Amino acid sequence: MTSTRKPGPFGRTLCAMITPFTASGALDLDGAQRLAAHLVAEGCDGLVLNGTTGESPTTTDEEKARLITAVREAVGDRASLVAGVGTSDTRHTVELALAAGKAGADGVLVVTPYYSRPPQEAVAAHFLEVADASELPLMLYDIPGRTGTRIEPDTMIRLAGHPRIVAVKDCSYDFLGTLKVLERTELAYYAGCDEHVLALYAVGAAGCVSTVANAAPAHIAAVLAAYAAGDTARAAGLQLAVTPLTEAMMGAGLPGTVTAKALLARLGLPAGPVRAPLLPATPETADGLLARYEALPAL
16 A cells, blocks of 8 residues: 655655765865765655765855755755754854755754753754744754754654744654654654664654665665555565665764765765764775675665
8 A cells, every 4th residue: 555644845765965075175066966966866855965974063164055056056956955054053053054045955954952962941942043043944853862962752842833843853762752753743754863764654754864875875765665655575675685784884883974985985976085083984894885785685
């Protein structure tokens, strides 16, 4: 039986896209355009730019805006563009949200303020201030393992009342809390952890924001497409088949940015080096990533 769920506000298969750099470490806009076009051609109907996977802590505000404009030129209206604008400074986050809209983004991804560990009332106030200031819809990003503070389910439910807060990238690892919010709100949930793509989609999520999709976009898209078409056995099989690659990219102790860039380079796709403080993957790690990629089943 084919799914009749409403489409998500930003698509279904979103890639948390890396930011390509030249060999000298400069922003590679041509490479970004080529990579974005490739990802869309392989099944991604949304791209998240300037997120952590896109090395946002080390790119300037100007680079962030130029990246959005360049990728928009490359993909046109074939994919939604969600711009990461999260910082630990509410005022700066608002500035980035406004700039993202001018550069051509369709929405903004706003992470919980990190390091300062604000209480829930302050967390809510942060998101509401950005939502009030921006003309773009917001995707909240709940990733307490990185920020030190989660967006509690009751806070999510409260924030869902704002007309421009429409979605969540969920890296909470709190499935019960996620179910609670799904049951009580209209927020569109996107799995932010690649191992949860099918599980979250099966209980009503809109899709995923995948780091693994940098290297295997067609396989991630196929998981969700199979489930939506009612072929749950194929969806499960595909999710399991991509698990070794997911483990190698996301569970081996290296940031996904590092592993994604290493694998993309081996595949001949734009990537370039990572910026400090990150360090590149070793050749042995890159060899292992390529072996896991080559073991993926044909679609």
